[in-house]
Amino acid sequence: MSFPRLSPWQLAFWALILVISLPLLRILASWFEPSSDIWIHLYQTRLGSIVSNTLLLLFGVAIGVTLLGVALAWAVTLCEFPGRKILEWLLFLPFALPAYVLGFIYLGIFDFPGPVQTWLRDTFGWAGLDIRAYGLTLVIVMTLVLYPYVYMLARTAFYAQNSALIESARLMGMNGWQVFWKVSLPLARPAIAAGAMLALMETLADFGTVTLYNYHTLTSAIFSVWENFRSLQVAAQLSTLLLVIAVLLIFIERFSRGRARYDARHRISYRPYKLTGLAGWSVTIIISLVVFLAFILPLIQLLIWAWEAFSIEWDRRYFDWMGNTFTLAGVAALLTVSLAILLNAVRSHTKLSLASKLGLRFANLGYALPGSVLAVGIMLLIIEMGEKLAPGYGIWLSSGVLALLLAYTVRFLAVAYGPIESHFDTITPSMIEAARSLGANQQQLISRIYLPILKPGLVIAAFMVAVDVMKELPATYLLRPYGWDTLAIRVYELSSEGLYDQAALPALMLLGLGLIALLGVAFINKYYQPSRAKNPEPFA
Template sequence: MLVGAAVLLSVASLLPLAALVVSAFGGTGEALLHYAETVLPGYLVNTVTLCLAVAVLATTAGVASAWLVTMCRFPGREVFAWALVLPLAMPAYVSAYAYTHLLSHPGPVQTLLRDVTGWGPRDYWFPNIRSLGGAAFVLSMVLFPYVYLMARAAFLQQSASAFEAARIMGRSPWRAFIGVAVPLARPAIVAGLALVMMETLADYGAVSFFGVQTFTTAIYRTWFSLGDRTAAVQLALVLVTLVLLVMALERVGRRGKRFSEAGRPFRGLALSGWQIPAAILACALPVAFGFLVPALTLLGLGLGLDVAWFDPRTTRLIGNTVLVAAVGAVATVSVAIVIAYARRVAGGRLTQVLGQLAGFGYAVPGAVIAVGLLIPFGAFDRWLNGLMVATFGVGTGLILTGTIAALVFAYVVRFLAVSLNGVEAGMARISPSLDWASRTLGAGQGRTFCRVHAPLLSGGLLTAFLITFVDIMKELPATLILRPFNFDTLAIRANRLASDERLAEAAVPSLMIIAVGLIPVILLSRQITRSNQKRGQAAPPREAAAPDPVMVEIIPSAEVDTKAAA
């Protein structure tokens, strides 16, 4: 029964993709051919260019900062170790609002420049933030922590022997870093980079606000502005193909490789002279650009407003946001518990496939999931309404479409991998002997979980809940498409105000999203600190080892070498 429920839930997570495939093949393809001759090449070029630019910037910032805080010793290293995670609390579209206000022509930066120099509007050149380059900068500054977390975990697990051998052979620290440390950490870096690229492909809020035409914005506009459902579905399948390509490249990058095994801990290079301010600057810039600058900009805008921050409308938005995020997080974690527990007690190839199926939704943009759900839910509502009218003369209207249930379903599909990896990370740290003892005493699977696993999983379940909660709060396209009529959230309100160029008013809901998002980020930072404090302890045998809880709970696509336990 447990395995059957897990199979049913895993298959249900593929419902949006299955609906897209069926609907796309049911169309004529003429709309897609028309798009291919007109705007599709532009969408493809913009999407690929954006992904490549974000990949380069995020990898550079993430790997460099991870190396400095892990392998070097300089003042402030302990602060930067957790501060570099803060941009995870900053939604990309919120950062886009802040930088637009800060760097646009009437913004404070260009205004100050004109006041100091006396230049007129046409006397100087200034980079346009509302461009593809601006979108790449904003996305890379809020997404680089994925690479940072993965690279830092790999560097922590590396033995000092290989690096010191390179130094003995005459290589400089820089050449040893490039030639030894980075290749050993490459599987981890590739895994983090794949997440960055998938998040870039899935982004809607930042690129739409900046006016960059990508596949995600094209899907939303084609479906809702042009009313062409078939073309929107076919564009969504093209985007899913790009996502699958990224996942395949990530698998190829890790083929036959493992994260480096833990050995003698690396004591770190003591920096001196000009190296100290250079290291501080290299770590401070990503934190400043990814979190401090946009957060302080929005705070200044919010404080400058002569309005109440907690008026009845804002309070209602907060309630709606917390409601859908809490319900969605509880539902997602509950489904993750069923699947994870089935994989633990059943074993076998089937249960291994379950995890792969359930994790696919994380790689699919929210807009694609929303469009994929509208098709079967709309068909079911029309069928049920017709049946009730023909049988009883009473129409049922919309039962699933445009309801909280549909929205929660989309959240479960989108973020199930995040909760699943968090739950499985906690279960991996529970000895199988406890299961055997409980079953020997006559307890069934359900009672064993309630009496044994649940108390031991409390910390991991709380972490998975908080992370899923904040991910749902930040999710914009799925909420925008599937929300019930006249049901807004903080993200929807911020997006609507920013789209109307009312950036000052958009600052208040944006700041509230950031404030709540800091809770799991602070928790994550504490976990990283505890993991670092345990560094140097002897690694347990492979059978007793558990995946790094920080990496597995945050990075769904990571495959952490279990030989270096947290």
């Protein structure tokens, strides 16, 4: 029996798929190991409430981000009201804010000892309220942080809709609400479903926020089992429940799309609904309130806390934490972007078999997996491999920069793959043939064709991966080397102890880095235009 010969690129492709697959396969293999008494304890005490809490949180966030994201996208794309152009872009800013940062800010402002309830007690004799109860505040916090996923994709879908359909609906006598419900919303359904799915994946992966609000989910249970019982096996088995929910979310999102698609060939050119007077200013106030609650209020509170804590909290350790954060983000971005280039190069220059296409889809599944799931799988894998290669040192190898970089690569490969794929697809075979006919060698093809076209995609991918790595908490918390804290770890540790003013300094740094990356991506998307030579020149 003969096997097809693989090129070096294809060998590298399959080696990468194998490395990405191993942590997931190791988690699934945990069910073949003997069961633990810890499972009996969990089943009798907390397992039911943990699963129900996870599902209820997902349900609440799904409703919140969908309603808020779609309403905001509809308003800024199909209506005209005072301040629309500014508010349209301000609504993106919560992207830069990690959920656990907004979570501890809201606790500091609105919880029982905070300024709001203190003022209510002093002024009106307010009895007080625990805002962590029932998980409602947690749903609000997660919605305010994650609605931009739905808003961004729904906004793009609304802008892309064929203006003739909208005008035809108007001519048939439909009012604004009927046009939205019967025409615009069905056309935008694939984008809305995709945005909601991304928001739910982030909710499923969240660890810091749910811990701050004492809301027990599967993610927090994984950490509890590992820290309190030191059982990686049970943690891995709990991770498979998270994995099942993640796969179900993907299936539901794909099923909800059906065969629906939307394209961007038609940009909106019809008359927007002009909202004047009370209606227009009401929409402006409501959208401004969302921006205020999701970004401006947190920013003001962070600045106040950071100013108060700067003189007593700032020391040289912050340079170490910043250095660790930048090092991990930079190396992870370089590694992940390089691997994304490899995958796209193989996809673009070889005819992929069905197995290769499935492997490529599997490689991009990492973003759908919570960081805690990957961390447990990688920890188990490295411990076992380390014990075989260097007996007695497996546990030390599992908590190191190598394990962290592997987790980041698997988790965020899909983030880098998308922007690079879109730019790879603009390089047509005719362009390569034309360059070769002018005498270009392989090095000149890379330097004068590939790099100029791919450069914006590479920069965007690097920015996005770096920011995600800086904000990533579960994988970093589990796998970091001893004493190798980052800004995200510092924010979580201080805020979990109620030291909100001290947590404001590293949180403000994370927010600043996120804003820089967000502005960088926006600048590249808006202003970068590949240069075109008026007359082709020989490469020789």
